[in-house]
Amino acid sequence: MNTTLTSKLAFLGNQQETLFSEAFKVRQKYFGTEVYPRGVIEISNHCLLNCHYCGMRKNNSNLKRYRMQVDEIMSQAHLMADHGVKSIMLQSGDDYQFQISELKNIVKTIKTETNLHIILCLGERKKTDFETLLLSGANMYILKLETMNPKLFAEVRPETTFERRLDKLKFLKNIGFEVSSGFIIGLPGQTLDELIDGIYLLKELGVENASVSPFIPNQDSPLNNYEPGNINIALNMIALMRIILGKVNIPSVSAFSMLNDEGQLRAFEAGANVLTINFSPLKNLEKYLIYDKKRAIVNLEYAKMLIKNSKLDCSILQSKITERLAQTTIA
Numbered sequence: 210m211n212t213t214l215t216s217k218l219a220f221l222g223n224q225q226e227t228l229f230s231e232a233f234k235v236r237q238k239y240f241g242t243e244v245y246p247r248g249v250i251e252i253s254n255h256c257l258l259n260c261h262y263c264g265m266r267k268n269n270s271n272l273k274r275y276r277m278q279v280d281e282i283m284s285q286a287h288l289m290a291d292h293g294v295k296s297i298m299l300q301s302g303d304d305y306q307f308q309i310s311e312l313k314n315i316v317k318t319i320k321t322e323t324n325l326h327i328i329l330c331l332g333e334r335k336k337t338d339f340e341t342l343l344l345s346g347a348n349m350y351i352l353k354l355e356t357m358n359p360k361l362f363a364e365v366r367p368e369t370t371f372e373r374r375l376d377k378l379k380f381l382k383n384i385g386f387e388v389s390s391g392f393i394i395g396l397p398g399q400t401l402d403e404l405i406d407g408i409y410l411l412k413e414l415g416v417e418n419a420s421v422s423p424f425i426p427n428q429d430s431p432l433n434n435y436e437p438g439n440i441n442i443a444l445n446m447i448a449l450m451r452i453i454l455g456k457v458n459i460p461s462v463s464a465f466s467m468l469n470d471e472g473q474l475r476a477f478e479a480g481a482n483v484l485t486i487n488f489s490p491l492k493n494l495e496k497y498l499i500y501d502k503k504r505a506i507v508n509l510e511y512a513k514m515l516i517k518n519s520k521l522d523c524s525i526l527q528s529k530i531t532e533r534l535a536q537t538t539i540a
């Protein structure tokens with residue numbers, strides 16, 4: 210157990226600012242002041258699991274379910290590429306009725322038509338499916354461990370096990386995927402020690418991307434009456450991940466905005482370097498409710514405002530803005 214690190218998770222005030230500036234120096238060393246934007250499309254909200262924290266759980270009958278078609282996904286992918294975004298993330302529940310043949314076709318089409326870097330977050334599929342997706346052109350797979358405590362894991366993800374998820378994460382890495390994992394901060398019963406252990410596990414796994422989201426109680430889930438995760442612990446976790454993991458991508462996720470208007474800006478100050486911009490079609494947004502009915506949507510406009518307020522740079526989005534202004538002037 211690392212008592213010093215554990216106590217840093219509770220830092221506030223001056224101690225927290227010092228921790229953030231140490232983390233920001235590491236961030237600057239590897240990524241300067243650039244924010245790396247990526248675009249997400251939430252391709253299906255079907256899920257056959259019943260995770261206790263998640264509003265997309267199978268038994269939530271209050272949710273209208275959808276599964277996107279390839280042409281609909283492609284038009285959003287092109288929109289993203291037109292804005293200069295270089296990475297596309299396709300996200301869904303554990304929806305195994307989304308056939309692998311269909312997913313393979315989607316990945317191949319995106320690669321051929323846009324050449325975007327492809328990130329998949331499609332749940333714990335079969336190992337052969339992972340191989341198919343990699344061979345089709347996908348680059349990164351996200352499989353969050355959510356909690357390091359196998360007992361808590363079994364309680365909140367009753368149909369799955371920590372060991373199997375970890376095994377699949379290692380498999381993904383071994384076959385050549387870039388991998389991403391991370392934790393929900395503030396699940397009931399979680400300890401600070403396990404969070405520090407989590408950072409070291411991510412280091413051992415050699416993940417390319419690490420993320421944390423503060424827990425947001427969802428009204429249609431069994432954990433609806435629990436307190437949200439502590440935003441400062443989640444922010445300090447970002448800072449410690451940055452210091453310990455060095456050159457990994459760390460997103461400033463929208464769940465931070467749900468707890469505090471400045472939450473995502475603080476995540477950048479703590480060392481995050483990635484911003485995920487939502488390119489899901491508007492009609493689907495209210496149906497993709499992992500966290501809460503009042504979900505925070507980072508659309509392109511909000512993303513630009515955040516980057517502006519963060520005083521960081523985003524040459525990709527910025528160059529597109531300048532290009533468009535130039536075109537307007539000529540016209």
Ligand code: 5AD
Nearest residue numbers: 262263353393422423424425499500
């Ligand atoms: N609070 C915070 N994060 C959540 N996730 C799902 N439900 C919640 C919640 N209630 C996160 C998990 C999941 C990701 C898509 O969203 O980390 O992997």
